[in-house]
Amino acid sequence: MRPMSLPVGLPALADSDLVGQIARILMQAIVQGRLPPGSKVVEAGVARELGVSRAPVREAARLLEKQGLLVASPRRGFFVRKLEIRNIDEIYDLRLCIERHASVLAAKRLSSESRDLLRRQIDVLHRTADLDDPARQVEEDYRFHRLIFEIADNRRLLRLFDDLAAELRMVIGLIGRLYDDPHEIARTHEPLLAAIEAGYPERITAHVDYHIGHAWREVGRLVRELSPPLGNPTEPSSILFPTVGVSV
C-alpha cells in the first residue's frame, strides 16, 4: 500500500477501474477478431453482456476511439476501425519512426541487466517457435519490442507503442500466421540486438528499418490480398464469445 502519491504523476492503476476493465475487454475482443473491422459496437449490448450500465461503456469506447481502435460516427455509434491499406501504412510508418528512436535510446541506456532481458526474450522466441502457436508467437514478439521501449525509458513513447501495437495485433490476428517459419521470427531479432549492443545509431536504425520494414511489407501484402474480406460491414456480435464457433 503505497502512501498515495501526489494527485498528478502517471495514471494511477485502480484496483476496480470499471472503465479500464471494459476498455481492456473491448480491446481484446477487437484484437482477437471477435469484433471484426467495420462491425458496430452497440453500447447497450456491451453493457448488458457485461452487466453494467451504458455510461462506463461509453467512456471506454471513447478511450478506444482516441487510441484508434474504434471510430465514432455521431448519432450512429462506434465502429471497429477498418483495415484500409492506408491505415496500415500510416501505423507502420509511425511505428518505424518511433522504434528507430526507441532502439537508439535503448542502446544508450543499455545495462547488463536489460541486455540479458533482451537476450532471454529472444530465447523465449526460439522456444515458442516450436509450439506452433501463432498467437503466442506474436505475443512474445510484441514483448521483445516492448522491452526495447521500456529500456528506452520514455513513458510516453511506451504508451504510444502500446497503442500502435494493439492495432497491429488486430491486423496480425486477423491475418493469422504471419511468417511461414516461426524460427525466422526469432532469428531476425538477433542482428537487431547485436546492433543495439554495438551502439552505433546508424547500424541500429538500419536494422530496425530492415526488421520492421519486413513486417510492414509482409502485412501490407497480406492485407492487400485479403482486402475484400477484411473490413467488410459486419453484423453486431457478442464480445464475450466467438461469433462463429461452438458456444452460444
Next chain:
Amino acid sequence: MRPMSLPVGLPALADSDLVGQIARILMQAIVQGRLPPGSKVVEAGVARELGVSRAPVREAARLLEKQGLLVASPRRGFFVRKLEIRNIDEIYDLRLCIERHASVLAAKRLSSESRDLLRRQIDVLHRTADLDDPARQVEEDYRFHRLIFEIADNRRLLRLFDDLAAELRMVIGLIGRLYDDPHEIARTHEPLLAAIEAGYPERITAHVDYHIGHAWREVGRLVRELSPPLGNPTEPSSILFPTVGVSV
C-alpha cells in the same frame, strides 16, 4: 452535404458534438493557464458552468486524460497534469522523433503549392513578430510546424503532433514569452525550410534537431527555473473566466 461516407474513415466532425466541444473548452482553459497544472477538475463544477450534465464532461475528461493533459486519480477525480521536468523531456523527446520523420516525409512529398504554404507561413511569422503578441507568435509557430505534418500526409502522425502540441502550448503559455526576440523565431525557420527544399534527409534531421532542440533546452531551462511555482497544488477555479483579473 456530402453523401454520408461509410461508417468508418476518419472521426467525422459533428456539428453539435457536445463531448468534443467540452474537450476543446477544457483544453483551451488548460493551455491558457486558467486551469493551472495540479489543479483539480471538478466534474459537477464544469458541468454547471457549461450548463450540461456530468456525463459528457466525464467523457471529455477521459479523452484529455488519454491525450495527456489530465491525470485521473480513481475516486479522487481529474487533475491537470503537472509540468515535471521529466514530462517536458519526454514530450520533447517524442516531438523531436516525429518531427524529424515528418520533415523528411514532407520533403519527399513537397510540391510547389506546399512549399509556398511554408514560405508564406514564415512571412506570417515575420509579420507577427512586429505585433508583440507572444500568444499569437506561439500560435503561428505552431501553424508552421503543423503544416509540415500536413504535408507529410500521415493522419496518425498529425493527430499525435496535435496532442503533443496541446501540452507544449500549456507549458509555453505558462512560461509566457519564449524568446526575447520574436524575429528570432521567424528567422530560425528559414534554414529548416531550406533543408526541406534541398531534400537531403541528413541535412533535414540536423536542422530539425537544432531547431527543436533549441526550444527543448529553452523550455527546459525556464521550467527548471519556475519549477516551484509551476505545478503547485491549486484551488479549483472557473474554466470560463480567468482566475485572476477583472471579471467575475
Next chain:
DNA sequence: TAATCGTCGATTGTCGACACTTTAATCTTG
C-alpha cells in the same frame, strides 16, 4: 417496376438520482 415518403423499432445523447468514498471541519481527550 422503380423511386419516394412516412412510419416504427432500435440506438444514441443527455440527464438527474443515489450510494459510496474522500476530504474538510469539528469535536474530543490526553
Next chain:
DNA sequence: CAAGATTAAAGTGTCGACAATCGACGATTA
C-alpha cells in the same frame, strides 16, 4: 494545546430513464 477520533460536506462512480435521431421496412405514387 496538539493529536487523534468523529461528523458533515463535497465529489465521484454508476445507474436507469427519457427525448431525439437514425435506419429499415413497407406503403404510395408516378
